[in-house]
Amino acid sequence: MIMTEALPVPYLKINKDGVVQSMSQKARDLLNEDVERLHDCFDEESHNKLLKYMMPFQGEKRFEANVKGKDHPFVLCDIHISWDAEGFAHIVLIPTGTNVKGLEEKLLDLRMRLASTDFELFEKKEALEEAMKRLDELSGPLIPISEKMAFVPLFGDITETKMVTVTGNTLKAAYEGQYEDIFFDLSATGEIDEAGVQKLSELFRMLQYMNGKPVQIIGVKPKHARQLNTFDVDWPVYFETSLKDVLFGQ
Amino acid sequence: MAISDAEKLARLFLEGDHAEAMNFIKQQPNQDKMVLFRDLFTPAMYLIGDLWENNEISVADEHLATGVCDFVLSRLFLVSGEKSVNKKAMFFCLQGEEHYLGIKMINSLFQEKGWETKYYGASLPLEYALKSALQLKPQVIGLSVSIVYNLPVLKNYVRTLAALPHKPSILIGGRLTEKYDLEPYANNQAIIIKNLNQAEQWLNEYTEKRINA
Numbered sequence: 433m434i435m436t437e438a439l440p441v442p443y444l445k446i447n448k449d450g451v452v453q454s455m456s457q458k459a460r461d462l463l464n465e466d467v468e469r470l471h472d473c474f475d476e477e478s479h480n481k482l483l484k485y486m487m488p489f490q491g492e493k494r495f496e497a498n499v500k501g502k503d504h505p506f507v508l509c510d511i512h513i514s515w516d517a518e519g520f521a522h523i524v525l526i527p528t529g530t531n532v533k534g535l536e537e538k539l540l541d542l543r544m545r546l547a548s549t550d551f552e553l554f555e556k557k558e559a560l561e562e563a564m565k566r567l568d569e570l571s572g573p574l575i576p577i578s579e580k581m582a583f584v585p586l587f588g589d590i591t592e593t594k595m596v597t598v599t600g601n602t603l604k605a606a607y608e609g610q611y612e613d614i615f616f617d618l619s620a621t622g623e624i625d626e627a628g629v630q631k632l633s634e635l636f637r638m639l640q641y642m643n644g645k646p647v648q649i650i651g652v653k654p655k656h657a658r659q660l661n662t663f664d665v666d667w668p669v670y671f672e673t674s675l676k677d678v679l680f681g682q
Numbered sequence: 683m684a685i686s687d688a689e690k691l692a693r694l695f696l697e698g699d700h701a702e703a704m705n706f707i708k709q710q711p712n713q714d715k716m717v718l719f720r721d722l723f724t725p726a727m728y729l730i731g732d733l734w735e736n737n738e739i740s741v742a743d744e745h746l747a748t749g750v751c752d753f754v755l756s757r758l759f760l761v762s763g764e765k766s767v768n769k770k771a772m773f774f775c776l777q778g779e780e781h782y783l784g785i786k787m788i789n790s791l792f793q794e795k796g797w798e799t800k801y802y803g804a805s806l807p808l809e810y811a812l813k814s815a816l817q818l819k820p821q822v823i824g825l826s827v828s829i830v831y832n833l834p835v836l837k838n839y840v841r842t843l844a845a846l847p848h849k850p851s852i853l854i855g856g857r858l859t860e861k862y863d864l865e866p867y868a869n870n871q872a873i874i875i876k877n878l879n880q881a882e883q884w885l886n887e888y889t890e891k892r893i894n895a
Binding site for chain 2: 476477495505532535602
């Protein structure tokens with residue numbers, strides 16, 4: 433009896449009618465004062481679940497249930513229960529509330545977020561992102577000029593994301609076409625940023641490995657010349673002035 | 683044994699797979715909102731409750747499933763289009779009540795029928811409800827209660843809101859309406875709605891009455 437009293441967890445002993453025989457001090461701290469039957473300790477919604485464990489069985493079982501606490505109407509607990517040969521059940525209640533509490537707060541955040549999300553706007557944004565990607569794909573088409581020659585005009589600003597998309601497409605097309613000379617045309621190119629230049633020079637290097645010959649750049653504007661020079665990149669390329677010179681000049 | 687569609691949906695919610703859950707809903711042959719709510723979402727969430735009772739899942743799993751279900755509802759049932767200015771409704775759960783998915787679906791049904799709605803979700807204290815009702819003057823106020831412990835305050839909500847000068851119709855919904863007789867709480871001042879079918883029926887009759895009036 434004294435042993436029971438001093439147990440460091442909420443503990444109850446009940447007979448097979450569910451009447452409480454003894455409980456630990458911790459159980460008294462957790463539950464309402466006037467608990468006589470095990471049922472009284474549990475929230476109504478947990479009664480059905482509890483019933484499944486009220487017939488003596490072998491071994492021990494564990495389940496989750498809401499306990500009516502002294503300070504709170506629902507205390508979520510892990511319930512451990514076992515029956516002994518004399519027909520008494522030994523029950524330990526471990527509150528799990530604190531574990532789930534963090535989760536509940538996260539869920540509440542999520543709920544607030546959902547309530548404030550304008551989903552129409554959200555879907556427009558997704559559609560826009562899709563369109564941007566498509567735009568990137570179309571900003572660096574590889575155009576075969578002859579069996580040995582291909583031409584890649586770069587449209588718009590050279591950014592990292594755009595170059596990543598262009599790189600994938602160009603490498604694939606270059607591999608399939610087996611071109612000897614690949615010309616990159618900057619005539620239609622706008623701004624160039626540093627990350628974009630890095631990706632661009634990587635692409636040139638990859639093409640050189642594939643073809644065994646450096647790519648050639650045409651249509652460099654004065655603005656680009658300055659920008660390309662500032663970024664300290666070792667360009668594996670030749671420069672030509674224009675496509676016209678390449679096609680007809682030689 | 684083949685598992686039902688509701689069970690499949692429940693599994694997807696429990697796995698936290700919102701993308702697959704959305705695909706699953708989009709692939710349903712009948713895209714009527716009412717049918718999806720009644721035959722898929724509601725039974726799926728009840729099933730999750732049963733799984734907890736059978737000790738197959740934990741409360742943490744339930745929370746995850748609730749979050750995913752909420753996301754899918756929000757994402758799939760966008761409301762747009764014409765709103766009637768003279769059909770207004772507000773919906774919320776009683777203070778302390780966290781089971782908000784049902785009332786969210788009811789809110790969505792009203793919106794579909796062209797109502798302008800205010801949805802407050804879980805746990806709205808009476809004083810806020812009253813303040814908002816005074817401002818908005820909704821013809822319909824829907825309350826939801828799912829836990830017995832929260833019942834005692836229901837009477838107070840009904841009495842207070844029924845006393846509003848513009849005399850709104852008060853609807854009581856939630857899981858408890860099917861399990862218990864809530865008439866004593868409704869006190870002849872509110873209408874008890876046991877499920878989505880009844881909600882739709884009430885809504886249709888209400889609209890008819892207004893046309894005939």
